[in-house]
Amino acid sequence: MQRYAPVGDTNRHGAKTVTSIDENTAERSSRGKSIVKHLFATLEKSCVSLPVVFDVYVWLYRSVVANEIDLGDVGPTDGVLNVGCGALPFTAALLAREAGVSVYALDQDESVQSRARHHLARAAVADRVEVVAGEGTAVDATTTIPLAEVDVAVVAAQAEPKAEIVTTLRELEDGPDRIVVRQPRSPFESEYGRLPDAFDPDGTTSQPTVTFGRSLLFEA
Ligand SMILES: C[S@@+](CC[C@H](N)C(=O)[O-])C[C@H]1O[C@@H](n2cnc3c(N)ncnc32)[C@H](O)[C@@H]1O
Helix, strand or coil: CCCCCCCCCECCCCCECCCCHHHHHHHHHCCCCCHHHHHHHHHHHHCCCCHHHHHHHHHHCHHHHHHHHHHCCCCCCCEEEEECCCCCCHHHHHHHHHHCCEEEEEECCHHHHHHHHHHHHHCCCCCCEEEEECCHHHCCCCCCCCHHHCCEEEECCCCCCHHHHHHHHHHCCCCCCEEEEEEECHHHHHHHCCCCCCCCCCEEEECCCCCEEEEEEEEC
């Protein structure tokens, strides 16, 4: 597994990895203001007693995750880190089911863990998805996630600050060699946090959702 170029450098494909402090600060300042994001997260948490809601999300997102499996060239031998799995971890479930991968489903909110595990068990993928509490900006060798087993990261549209998450993942000694990030559409940028343009993707795919129109790929 290859290491990423440091921030402020270019990677082996010539992709920019520059992040300005202002961009990070601006992205971080949108935290706390996010009413829509809070609403979706609360909705996710409150729907655990309604299994049909999870099933609907899985159905709605099947083409989104299929596009990301293609974009990231995700195969059955890959290990995937899903940053921001939520209480309804439909992305992690679809990755496990459709790509046949093992997934570490990370969320900073410890209260989503038991709900997430409940849905994963119902979806019959609990043996391939491990729910882990933690912060996407603080993934390192000390976390319980065995980084050597992580080849691909998929970052949720609502996970933030995206610049910091991507930079953290890129700088890991033994981290993912492909990072897929959902880039919110402009009406949702201030709510969800946008990855700054200085992050020049190695690939993109269009997405049919209201909240994010593209998923971006960054390679080592
Ligand atoms: C509401 S969920 C949506 C994800 C959706 N369930 C899926 O499967 O794609 C977004 C989650 O991202 C988590 N999150 C946001 N920023 C994060 C970060 N920096 N690290 C870890 N989790 C984060 C939130 O706690 C929230 O539960």
